[in-house]
Each structure stands twice: as C-alpha cells, then as structure tokens.
Amino acid sequence: MQVGLEHYLVVSALLFCLGLLGVILRRNVLIMYMSLELMLNAANLALVAMSRFNDNLNGQVMVFFIITVAAAEVAVGLALIVALYRRKQSAHVEDLTSMKL
Amino acid sequence: MSDFKIEDLAWLILLLPLASAAITGLFTQKNKVLSAKLSIGASLSAFIVSGLLFVMVPELGKYGLTVSLKWISVADFNVDIGLRIDALSKLMLLIVTGVGTAIHVFSYSYMHEDRCFSRFFSHLSLFMFSMLGIVLADNLLMMFIFWELVGVSSYLLIGFWYEKASAGDAAKKAFLTNRIGDFGFILGILLVWATLGSLNFEYLEKAVLNNPTAFGTLATAAGLLLFCGAMGKSAQFPLHVWLPDAMEGPTPVSALIHAATMVAAGVYMLCRIFFLLDIPGSEALHIISWIGAITALLAALIAVQQSDIKRILAYSTLSQLGYMVMAVGLHAPEAAMFHLTTHAFFKAMLFLGAASVIHSLHHQQDIWKMGGLQKKMPVTFWTFAIGTLALCGVPPFSGFYSKDSILSAANHHSLPLFLIGTFVAVLTTFYMGRLFFVAFLGKPKSDAASHAHESPALMTVPLQFLAVLSVVGGLIGINTMYGHFFGSEEHAAIFPESIFAPIGHDPLAAILGLLAVGIGGLGAYLLYYNATSDKFTSSFKLLSKAMSGRFYFDELYAKLIKVTQEALARFADAVDRWIIGGLLVRGVHGSVELTGRVLRLVQSGNLQTYAFLFALGAAIVMFLTLVR
Amino acid sequence: MQDIFFYIFAFLTLLCGVMVVANPFSRNPVTSAMFLVLTIASMAGLFVLLHAFFLAAVQVLVYAGAVMVLFLFVIMLLDLKEEERRKLNTYGIAAAVIGVGSIAAILVKTLAESKVGEGLAMPVKQGQVKELGNILFTQYLLPFEILSVLLLVAMVGAILLSKKDLK
Numbered sequence: 008m009q010v011g012l013e014h015y016l017v018v019s020a021l022l023f024c025l026g027l028l029g030v031i032l033r034r035n036v037l038i039m040y041m042s043l044e045l046m047l048n049a050a051n052l053a054l055v056a057m058s059r060f061n062d063n064l065n066g067q068v069m070v071f072f073i074i075t076v077a078a079a080e081v082a083v084g085l086a087l088i089v090a091l092y093r094r095k096q097s098a099h100v101e102d103l104t105s106m107k108l
Numbered sequence: 109m110s111d112f113k114i115e116d117l118a119w120l121i122l123l124l125p126l127a128s129a130a131i132t133g134l135f136t137q138k139n140k141v142l143s144a145k146l147s148i149g150a151s152l153s154a155f156i157v158s159g160l161l162f163v164m165v166p167e168l169g170k171y172g173l174t175v176s177l178k179w180i181s182v183a184d185f186n187v188d189i190g191l192r193i194d195a196l197s198k199l200m201l202l203i204v205t206g207v208g209t210a211i212h213v214f215s216y217s218y219m220h221e222d223r224c225f226s227r228f229f230s231h232l233s234l235f236m237f238s239m240l241g242i243v244l245a246d247n248l249l250m251m252f253i254f255w256e257l258v259g260v261s262s263y264l265l266i267g268f269w270y271e272k273a274s275a276g277d278a279a280k281k282a283f284l285t286n287r288i289g290d291f292g293f294i295l296g297i298l299l300v301w302a303t304l305g306s307l308n309f310e311y312l313e314k315a316v317l318n319n320p321t322a323f324g325t326l327a328t329a330a331g332l333l334l335f336c337g338a339m340g341k342s343a344q345f346p347l348h349v350w351l352p353d354a355m356e357g358p359t360p361v362s363a364l365i366h367a368a369t370m371v372a373a374g375v376y377m378l379c380r381i382f383f384l385l386d387i388p389g390s391e392a393l394h395i396i397s398w399i400g401a402i403t404a405l406l407a408a409l410i411a412v413q414q415s416d417i418k419r420i421l422a423y424s425t426l427s428q429l430g431y432m433v434m435a436v437g438l439h440a441p442e443a444a445m446f447h448l449t450t451h452a453f454f455k456a457m458l459f460l461g462a463a464s465v466i467h468s469l470h471h472q473q474d475i476w477k478m479g480g481l482q483k484k485m486p487v488t489f490w491t492f493a494i495g496t497l498a499l500c501g502v503p504p505f506s507g508f509y510s511k512d513s514i515l516s517a518a519n520h521h522s523l524p525l526f527l528i529g530t531f532v533a534v535l536t537t538f539y540m541g542r543l544f545f546v547a548f549l550g551k552p553k554s555d556a557a558s559h560a561h562e563s564p565a566l567m568t569v570p571l572q573f574l575a576v577l578s579v580v581g582g583l584i585g586i587n588t589m590y591g592h593f594f595g596s597e598e599h600a601a602i603f604p605e606s607i608f609a610p611i612g613h614d615p616l617a618a619i620l621g622l623l624a625v626g627i628g629g630l631g632a633y634l635l636y637y638n639a640t641s642d643k644f645t646s647s648f649k650l651l652s653k654a655m656s657g658r659f660y661f662d663e664l665y666a667k668l669i670k671v672t673q674e675a676l677a678r679f680a681d682a683v684d685r686w687i688i689g690g691l692l693v694r695g696v697h698g699s700v701e702l703t704g705r706v707l708r709l710v711q712s713g714n715l716q717t718y719a720f721l722f723a724l725g726a727a728i729v730m731f732l733t734l735v736r
Numbered sequence: 737m738q739d740i741f742f743y744i745f746a747f748l749t750l751l752c753g754v755m756v757v758a759n760p761f762s763r764n765p766v767t768s769a770m771f772l773v774l775t776i777a778s779m780a781g782l783f784v785l786l787h788a789f790f791l792a793a794v795q796v797l798v799y800a801g802a803v804m805v806l807f808l809f810v811i812m813l814l815d816l817k818e819e820e821r822r823k824l825n826t827y828g829i830a831a832a833v834i835g836v837g838s839i840a841a842i843l844v845k846t847l848a849e850s851k852v853g854e855g856l857a858m859p860v861k862q863g864q865v866k867e868l869g870n871i872l873f874t875q876y877l878l879p880f881e882i883l884s885v886l887l888l889v890a891m892v893g894a895i896l897l898s899k900k901d902l903k
Contacts, residue, residue, distance in 0.1 A: 015786070030719045032758070048799075092813075098814050727842060730839065735845065
C-alpha cells in the first residue's frame with residue numbers, strides 16, 4: 008500500500024496522544040514539558056505532511072514559526088521552572104499548588 | 109396704562125403680603141418695628157384695595173370676572189393663575205384683610221416682647237398671602253396650591269414657640285391631620301379633572317349645568333373627596349382633633365387662623381364648589397350636613413367642660429364650623445357664608461379678648477384663676493361681652509341673624525338636624541355663659557387676676573373695631589349679597605326692617621333659637637354666677653369626665669395609629685427580614701456561595717487534573733464537531 | 737523504498753515517544769530527554785521523506801541541539817531524584833486513559849472515515865529550501881520580523897526569571 012497523507016496523519020495523531028498522555032500522567036514538570044514538545048512536534052508533522060501533499064509551502068513556513076516559538080517557550084518555561092524550584096525545592100506538580108485558594 | 113382695569117388691582121392684594129413676607133423674612137429680622145410696620149402696612153393696603161374693589165368693581169354676573177395669566181399648558185391640560193372676582197370673593201377678601209389687619213395691629217402690641225418678633229410678622233404675612241390666594245383662586249389646582257401654603261404657614265405659626273415641645277407637637281399634629289384631608293382633596297381634584305377635563309370654576313360650573321349627570325355614579329364620591337379637604341382645614345369630625353391643640357400658638361394666631369380665616373377656608377371652598385356638590389344623584393350634601401351636625405354637637409359638649417379659656421373658644425369654633433358645614437349640606441351656602449362672616453368678626457374678637465386677658469394675667473389661661481375683670485379691664489370686658497352675646501345669638505347682634513338663617517334652613521330640610529342645631533345653640537349659650545361668668549365676673553380667683561390692668565390701646569382698638577362689626581354684621585345686608593350670589597331672593601329686607609326679618613321669615617326657627625339662648629343662659633347663670641368651682645363636674649361626674657377628656661378622641665386616634673403603625677411595621681419587618689433579607693440578599697449570596705463551593709472542588713490546584721479536564725473538554729469539542 | 741523508510745521512521749518515532757512518556761525501565765528525566773532526542777531525530781527523518789529538508793535540518797539543530805541541551809542543563813541543575821520514589825496513582829492512570837483514549841479514538845476514527853489522502857499523489861519537487869526562503873522573506877516577512885522580537889522578549893524574560901532574588 009502506497010504511503011499517503013493518512014499514514015502521516017495517523018502517526019501525528021498517535022504522537023499527539025502520547026504527548027497528552029504524558030502531560031496528564033507524569034508528575035515531573037520537566038517531563039510534562041517534554042511531552043508538550045512531543046505534542047507540538049505531532050502538530051508539526053501533520054502540517055508538513057499536509058504541505059507536502061497539497062504542494063503548498065505555507066504549512067512548512069508555519070512549522071518554521073512553530074519551532075521558533077517552541078524554542079522561545081522552552082527558554083521561558085525552563086526559566087520559570089528553575090525559579091519555581093528555587094522557591095519550592097521541588098519540580099513536582101503536586102507541590103506546586105500555591106495558586107489554589 | 110391705557111388698558112388698566114380696576115380688577116387688575118387684585119394682583120396687588122395677593123402680592124403685597126407676599127412681598128412683605130419675603131422682605132421681613134429675609135432682610136429685616138433685626139429691625140422689629142420696621143418688620144411689623146411693613147407687615148401691617150401690607151395687610152392694611154390689601155384691605156384698602158379690597159375695599160376699592162368692593163366698591164368700584166360693578167355688580168358682576170354669576171361668574172364674576174377673572175384676570176389670569178397662563179401658567180401650565182401641557183397638551184389639553186391648561187391651568188392659569190387666575191384671580192376670580194365675584195361677590196363671594198369680594199366679601200371674603202374684605203373679611204380676611206379686615207380681620208387680618210385688626211389682628212396684625214393687635215399682635216404688634218401683644219407680641220412686643222417676643223424675641224422672634226420679625227419672624228412672627230413674616231409668617232403672618234405669608235399666611236395672609238396664602239389665604240388670599242385661596243380666596244382669589246379661579247381654579248381648583250391653584251386653590252390646592254394655596255391650600256397647602258396655608259397648611260405650611262399655619263404649621264409655622266402654630267409652632268411659633270417651637271422651644272415648647274407641646275407647640276411643636278401641635279404644629280405637627282395640625283399639619284399631618286390636614287394632610288390626611290388634603291389627600292382626599294387632591295384625589296377629588298383629579299377625579300373632577302378626569303371627568304370634566306378642566307379645573308376652572310367657571311368652566312366646571314357651566315359643564316355641570318349643561319350635563320348634570322357627568323359624574324354618573326361617582327357624583328357622591330367626587331363630592332365627598334373634595335369635602336375631605338374642607339374636613340381637614342375646617343376641622344370637621346373626624347379630623348377635628350388638631351384645632352384645639354393648635355391653641356399652643358400665640359393667641360393672635362389663634363384668632364387669625366382658627367377663627368376668621370384658615371378654618372373658614374374649608375367652608376369657603378365648599379361654597380365655591382357648591383355646584384359640584386349639588387348635582388342630582390349625589391348624596392354628598394346629605395353626608396356633609398350630618399358630619400357638620402355631629403361636629404357641632406360634639407365640640408359643644410366638649411366645650412362645656414374645658415377650663416382653658418382658649419380651648420373653650422377653640423371648641424366653640426369647632427362647633428360653629430360644624431354649623432357652617434351643616435348649612436352647606438342643607439343647600440344653604442349663603443347661610444354658611446353669612447355665619448362664616450359674622451363668626452369671623454366675633455370669634456376673632458373673642459380670641460383677641462382672651463389674648464388681652466391672658467396678656468394682662470401673665471399668661472394665665474385657666475378660667476378658674478380669673479374673675480373680677482369687669483372694673484379692671486373695661487374695654488376688654490365689654491367687647492368680650494358683645495362677642496359672647498353675638499356668639500350665643502342674642503338679637504340684634506350679628507350671630508343671631510346668621511345662626512337663625514342656618515336654623516331656618518335646617519327647619520326647611522331636616523327635623524333631626526334642626527333639633528341638633530337648636531340643642532347646640534343651647535349648649536353654646538351655656539358654655540359661653542360659663543366662660544363669661546367665671547372668667548370675667550365674680551371675685552378675682554388668683555393674685556394675677558386681682559392685679560390685672562387694661563391692655564394698651566393698640567390692643568383695644570382692634571377689639572373695638574371688631575366689636576362694631578359684630579354688632580352690625582347681621583344687619584347691613586351681607587346675607588343679601590350672598591343670597592344674590594347663590595341665586596336666592598329670600599332675604600331681601602334692608603335695615604332697619606332687617607332687625608325683625610328672621611321672625612317674619614321663619615318664626616319657628618327664630619323663636620326656638622331665642623328660647624335656646626334663654627335656656628342656655630339661664631343654666632349658665634344658675635350654675636356659674638359667682639361660682640368658685642364647677643358644680644357641673646360634681647353633679648355629672650362621668651359625663652363631665654368624658655367631656656373634659658374630649659371624648660377620648662386623641663387617645664382613640666393614638667391607639668389606632670399605634671396599632672396600624674405597629675401592624676405595618678411588623679409587615680414591613682417581615683418583608684424586610686424574609687423576602688428582602690432572606691430571599692433576595694441571602695438567596696443570591698447563598699446561591700453564589702453554593703456555586704462557588706461546587707466550582708472550588710474543580711480548582712484543586714493539581715496541574716494534572718486541569719490537564720485531564722482540558723483534554724476531556726477538547727475531546728468533547730472534537731466529538732461534537734468531527735463525529736456528530 | 738520510501739515506504740519502508742516511512743514505516744521505520746514512524747515506528748521509531750512512536751516507540752521513542754512512548755519511551756519519553758512512559759519508560760518502563762527508568763523514571764529518570766535524563767532518559768526521557770535522551771529518548772526525546774531520538775524521537776525528534778526520527779521525525780527529522782520523516783521530514784526528509786516529505787521533502788522538507790530545511791525543516792529537517794532545523795528540527796535537528798533547534799530541538800536536538802538547543803532545546804535538548806537546555807533540558808539537560810536544567811535537569812542537572814535541579815535535584816530530581818525524589819521523583820522516582822513516587823508511585824503513579826491508579827486514578828491518574830484511569831483519567832489519562834479515558835481522556836487520551838477518547839481523543840485518540842475520535843482522531844483515528846475521523847481519519848479512517850474521511851479519506852483525506854484520496855486523490856492526492858505525492859508531487860515531485862526539488863530545491864524547496866530556496867522556495868521556502870522566498871516565501872518566508874516576501875509573503876511572511878512581517879511575522880518573521882515579529883518572531884525575532886518574540887525571541888528577544890523570551891530571552892529577556894528568561895534572564896529576568898533566572899535572576900536569583902526574583903521578586
């Protein structure tokens with residue numbers, strides 16, 4: 008069977024679900040963050056595949072942007088995690104409940 | 109001023125007291141004499157202008173003539189500030205300004221030592237303005253406005269000595285009681301406007317003439333609602349309670365307000381709108397006559413056992429007002445106005461005489477501490493005697509003629525009312541005789557009484573002026589003028605035949621009236637001549653107690669108000685507590701809090717729960733968009 | 737030939753993804769980070785298969801290079817041994833399975849039913865880097881510039897947040 012768009016999309020969907028699973032399941036903030044990256048990459052994969060099969064480069068440009076934004080997000084997010092860790096001495100989500108009333 | 113007409117002077121009558129009130133009220137508080145002169149001057153000028161109008165404005169048709177300015181004009185609702193000049197208002201103007209001027213002059217002397225002398229005169233002028241406004245008004249709305257102004261100025265005057273708690277209370281009582289009546293009055297005005305579409309007297313009268321059944325079934329209601337206003341102002345049963353208490357004001361005020369003018373306003377108003385009461389199918393007049401009779405009887409009974417000189421006069425005023433209202437109810441407005449006029453003369457004089465006595469006895473008001481004033485205060489004594497005779501209805505004093513015309517009207521229409529009227533005449537003579545014998549004759553019953561001296565000329569001159577009027581008031585054809593105005597030709601006799609006119613006209617009424625005077629006078633003489641204590645009290649203990657307790661109307665009203673107020677307060681409290689506080693405030697607060705509590709469970713602070721809920725939400729959205 | 741590569745890379749991607757999220761042998765974040773690198777590398781392979789050469793290069797450079805270095809740096813900065821001792825709770829797993837399972841089911845079902853790839857042949861096109869650059873610097877110039885500002889802001893933010901006495 009010829010590999011088509013749907014194959015890529017299935018991979019993308021599964022990867023996305025894996026990322027989501029990680030976010031919900033893991034309690035280490037860092038690993039949650041990695042899972043988020045997975046989800047972003049799943050979206051990237053879908054975009055690139057769409058771009059390829061529709062013979063349109065806009066999707067790739069979007070992926071380029073996403074990668075940049077993700078890099079920025081990781082930088083800020085990790086800085087936040089470090090700051091939080093300094094204060095709480097933990098990177099565990101169950102300890103990070105100061106927003107709760 | 110080529111188009112100047114003599115009737116335009118009427119504006120002057122209205123505006124002079126107003127200007128005087130404003131000037132004395134605002135600028136001349138410090139200068140007592142100037143204030144008094146301004147106020148007296150305004151009143152006197154108004155009197156002179158009224159006299160000019162009386163003489164120079166020719167005899168006018170039924171509707172008189174009006175001078176008016178446009179005031180309110182909204183859609184088809186038009187109200188003018190109009191002055192109506194006809195026989196009724198011309199005479200009433202003379203009474204108000206004449207008696208008013210006499211009282212002004214009297215007050216100048218009586219109030220001389222008072223701290224707030226200027227304020228007193230400013231209020232007096234304000235009162236004159238309001239009262240003249242009622243007299244001159246040519247429509248119901250304007251009348252109502254001045255009606256309220258009279259209420260306010262009487263409030264100010266009754267509460268003039270506001271340092272005294274009783275005076276303040278009396279002022280409030282008078283004002284509030286009047287308000288009850290005025291509420292009915294304005295409802296009546298609204299009803300008239302809704303039915304006939306105008307408030308102008310002339311228009312209304314023509315409209316009623318053309319279409320007597322315009323009110324339909326509401327005729328009685330309209331009449332009675334309008335009568336409510338008179339009930340408050342003229343202190344008719346059951347709103348009579350304020351008048352005796354209003355005696356807390358300075359005595360000249362009592363003379364002005366509670367004898368000659370304000371209380372007369374109610375009767376005047378009834379005569380003004382008589383055409384609205386006297387329409388086919390209306391029971392209003394019938395009820396009015398009975399209320400008048402009840403008031404007359406009750407007040408006369410109460411007056412028998414009062415010992416405060418001013419209160420006796422107050423109840424006597426009530427009783428006479430009852431007569432007038434009864435006369436209106438008996439289709440005899442001319443008799444009512446006639447009695448109003450003569451009553452204004454002699455009752456104002458009686459009050460001023462009482463003021464003179466009180467003044468010289470250093471504010472002693474108890475008749476059982478007076479006595480023996482005949483030699484010491486001759487002018488006051490004789491004028492008071494004239495007033496008493498006039499009030500009792502002894503010919504040829506004015507009271508006889510006016511009372512006789514009322515009794516004769518009662519004789520024509522209703523036997524029970526005639527009997528009540530005659531009995532009240534007996535009582536009148538009795539309590540006035542009691543007052544006169546106890547307070548003026550006999551031996552001095554206190555130190556103050558034995559050291560009494562005659563009042564200054566400024567007090568006695570007004571007394572003499574009013575005494576002359578009281579003597580001749582019944583003979584100079586006032587009744588004829590009123591008779592013309594109300595379209596009757598009965599009393600056509602002129603002086604000197606008019607002295608004997610009553611006997612010829614209605615012998616039964618005249619003779620019974622005279623008999624009543626005789627019986628009452630005899631009773632008073634037997635009981636009170638040279639008496640030092642009240643034999644009536646000791647003989648009829650229970651009756652006397654009820655009488656001196658004023659038949660416990662005040663207590664009854666107090667109780668009634670207390671109960672109603674308490675019930676209302678409880679109801680309001682329940683509404684506040686359960687509906688507003690419970691349902692609205694706490695309900696809202698409770699439901700918000702409940703929602704908040706439920707929602708707080710979601711806010712666990714656990715990041716993963718959020719993520720899970722987020723995923724679930726996303727799943728639902730996707731399910732709704734993609735699958736379904 | 738390309739199909740075989742696709743299956744290999746897809747399998748590697750998913751396998752490494754699973755190892756990132758739920759490594760049955762180790763709960764150490766470093767392991768997860770390493771598997772993330774592998775995931776991203778295999779995805780770069782998929783990108784190559786899709787003729788997105790430039791993106792494949794960027795993916796490797798930015799993710800496997802910069803981002804992963806950052807992750808490892810932070811992991812080493814923090815002392816995260818504690819995490820290993822904690823156990824997964826059953827409620828959490830159940831919730832995750834329900835949430836993720838439903839989404840996965842919906843996605844797969846939709847893909848299976850919609851037949852998105854039908855009628856879309858794989859076009860043959862070379863030299864896409866040049867064209868991408870062309871689009872990026874003409875049509876998407878403004879977003880590109882804004883993105884640079886975003887990076888600057890992120891940089892400032894990161895420096896500010898990692899200052900010691902954060903107030």
